[in-house]
Amino acid sequence: MIYFDMKAKILKTLIPILLIFSILKILNSCGNIEETTSCFPNQLISVQINISLPAYYQLQNVGGWVYISEQQSGTRGLIIYRASATSFKIYDRNAPHICPDTNTTLEVEGGTLVICKKDNAKWFLMSGAPAEVSPYALKQYYYSFNFNSNSNILNIYN
Structure with a gap:
C-alpha cells in the first residue's frame, strides 16, 4: 500500500x-511561426501600386521584378516578382535568418537569386526557397490583383 x-x-x-x-x-x-529569426521586424505592409506606370513596367512580364520602398512597405522595402501570368511573389527585403543591420538588405542578383551581402546567403527569386546559408525561406506577403480587369492595381498587405 x-x-x-x-x-x-x-x-x-x-x-x-x-x-x-x-x-x-x-x-x-x-x-x-513565420519562419524568421526572432528579431525580424514586424511591420505593417499596405501598398497599392499600378503596374501600368513606367516605374513598375517590368511587372507586366513574367520574370520581371522591382524594388518597392514606399511608405508602409516594411523597414527595408519589398521585392515584387512576376512569377507567372496569374501570380506574383512579394518578399521582404530583410534577411529572414539574421537580425537586421546595415548589410542585411536583400538584393536581386542576375534576375534569379536574392542575396544577403553580409553572409552571402542566397534564395531563389522564383520561389523564395533558400539556396545557400539560410535555413529560412524569404518572408512573403499577401497580395490581391484582378487579372481579368484593366485596372492593373496590385494591393500588397500582411
Missing part, C-alpha cells in the same frame, strides 16, 4: 511538471 501511495505522489508531482514543460515547448516553437 505504501508503494502505491508513493507512486501516486510522484505522478501527482511529475504530471504538472511535464505539462508545464510541454506548454513551454509549444509556446517556444510558435515564436518563429
Whole structure:
C-alpha cells in the first residue's frame, strides 16, 4: 500500500511538471511561426501600386521584378516578382535568418537569386526557397490583383 501511495505522489508531482514543460515547448516553437529569426521586424505592409506606370513596367512580364520602398512597405522595402501570368511573389527585403543591420538588405542578383551581402546567403527569386546559408525561406506577403480587369492595381498587405 505504501508503494502505491508513493507512486501516486510522484505522478501527482511529475504530471504538472511535464505539462508545464510541454506548454513551454509549444509556446517556444510558435515564436518563429513565420519562419524568421526572432528579431525580424514586424511591420505593417499596405501598398497599392499600378503596374501600368513606367516605374513598375517590368511587372507586366513574367520574370520581371522591382524594388518597392514606399511608405508602409516594411523597414527595408519589398521585392515584387512576376512569377507567372496569374501570380506574383512579394518578399521582404530583410534577411529572414539574421537580425537586421546595415548589410542585411536583400538584393536581386542576375534576375534569379536574392542575396544577403553580409553572409552571402542566397534564395531563389522564383520561389523564395533558400539556396545557400539560410535555413529560412524569404518572408512573403499577401497580395490581391484582378487579372481579368484593366485596372492593373496590385494591393500588397500582411
